[in-house]
Amino acid sequence: MSESAAFLAPIPATPAVPPLVSRLVEQFGAAWVGHDNLDTxxxxxxxxxxxxxxxxxxxxxxxxVAVVLPELCKTLGAHHDRVLRLGVARREDEQALAERFALRRWPSIIWLRDGGYVTQIDGMRDWDEYLRLAENALQMSNALIPLRSEAPSPANGGCH
Structure with missing residues (x-):
């Protein structure tokens, strides 16, 4: 299976994965993102x-938020001639990803550019506020946020 096929592998709609969330992958080309494929x-x-x-x-x-997200991407893409790639965190990996990206509130959209953190838009917002926050994100530089690495470091006891 190719790397792109692994992202698009269907995850059945179970109580843990509501149909509106699965729809992001099935209809809007989002990728399932988890611990195993995040770096890729x-x-x-x-x-x-x-x-x-x-x-x-x-x-x-x-x-x-799952309903609004594709509309936000479509609107921004049309106005800025950019493609915004979507990812949906797998339920079983959400807590680890939340820690890695210093999640402030559930649900959240983590905005990334070229693999680097830009910002996050948390909670449900009015449409105009989503547009304003997204426009701001497009103008921001990548931020320095301490992303938790899985590799041990001397500071956390990685060397003995």
Missing amino acids: WLAQSGESLLLLCGDPQRYPECLD
Whole structure:
């Protein structure tokens, strides 16, 4: 299976993966992103949006964000002649990804450019606010956010 096929491998719609979230992959070309393929997904160039939904029972607005996200990409793409790549965090890897990207609130869209962190848009917003925040993100430089590495370092006891 090719790397791109691995991203698009269907994950069945179960109670843990609501149909509105699965729809992002099935109808809008989003990639399932998890611990095993994050670095490969990040290595692709351009603007990327990674959705971390959280538990839809606890955070039902994640379903609203899943509906708005393709429209946001379509609108920004039309106005800026850019393709925004979508990723959806796999439920079983969401907590680790939330820690890696210093998630502030569930659900969140993590905005990345050329694999580097730009910003995050958390929670459900009014359409005009989404557009404003997205326009700001397009103008931002990549930010320096301490992304948690899986490799041990001397500071966290990696060397003995």
